Amino acid sequence: MKNNNKKFILIPVLSSLVILLSACSIIVSNHDDSKPEIKTTISNQGFNKLAVSVAISDISVKYGDKYKVEYAGPKNLKPTANRKNGALTIKQSAPGIHHINGDPTITITVPKQLLKDVTLSTNDGDIEIENIATTNSISVDTNDGDIDITNLKAPHGKIDTNDGDINISKLISKNGFKVNTDDGDIKVSDSTFTGYKLDTSDGDIKVKDSSSSSTFIENKNSSNVLTASTQDGDIKIK
Structure with missing residues (x-):
């Protein structure tokens, strides 16, 4: 009887562990040809507020001639960009296991105009800011980078x-x-x-x-x- 009880206890514990791991991002740094690398522009809309929240990407925000958001990395990790009321929101979710070659990169180019609020967050990646000005606060956060x-x-x-x-x-x-x-x-x-x-x-x-x-x-x-x-x-x- 004791052994059976242990088995019944172990099953929900393992199930919980599987659910937990499926919600996390696990990175394997070797190339997987079934998930090709891409380089693409995901937005060229103007904005005065910027919020970036991504799972596995470097973030670069820099001055340039025109508004542009570019992504380089695995196709299945391509982030989304949405603009509403002058605020540009960039998101990327990456649950599960991902085979990557190098670091996915999101490059955001901003003309020489003042931004309002800026929030940059990545769970795994470096963050770079160059030649940018804001009228309100700026928040920059990375878990590992x-x-x-x-x-x-x-x-x-x-x-x-x-x-x-x-x-x-x-x-x-x-x-x-x-x-x-x-x-x-x-x-x-x-x-x-x-x-x-x-x-x-x-x-x-x-x-x-x-x-x-x-x-x-x-x-x-x-x-x-x-x-x-x-x-x-x-x-x-x-």
């Missing part, structure tokens, strides 16, 4: 990765930024912050000519404070 930002103008925002480095150059802000990585280095240069609240659990902190082993605080009550933390990595401010 690096974040590189060059020449960004935004009043405030949040930048986060669980596993990756964060590199920021020429960030102009007014009301501060929150930057975090659980495992990686944070480097910030040529930016307009007037105060700092920096913390690392296992690493070094260097702010221009000052150094600290774990915590650095300067002008924390100013209006434009960089709050940055890493569990395992260094923080360098130039």
Whole structure:
């Protein structure tokens, strides 16, 4: 009787595990010819708000001559793009197991006009922002990847990765930024912050000519404070 009870208990546990795995994205990095690579434009509509939420893709947002959203990667992982009331939403779901060769990439080109809200999120991929300006907040998040930002103008925002480095150059802000990585280095240069609240659990902190082993605080009550933390990595401010 005891053995039978164990069997009946094991069946729903295994069923739950199968359901859980089917809802997750599992990546196998070898090419599968049944899922061909494509390069295509998925949108060329103008927008003033941008929200990107994808499962397995690098995201690049950069200045260019005209609005364009391009995708390169497996055909079955092609994201969707929808525009409503001036807001462009890009989504990609990828449950199950996926054979990929290289990293799928979504490249978003924006003319030199101010965007309002910008939200970029990928579960597995790097995020790059270059020569972009926003009137409101910006949120950048990746679960597994690096974040590189060059020449960004935004009043405030949040930048986060669980596993990756964060590199920021020429960030102009007014009301501060929150930057975090659980495992990686944070480097910030040529930016307009007037105060700092920096913390690392296992690493070094260097702010221009000052150094600290774990915590650095300067002008924390100013209006434009960089709050940055890493569990395992260094923080360098130039």
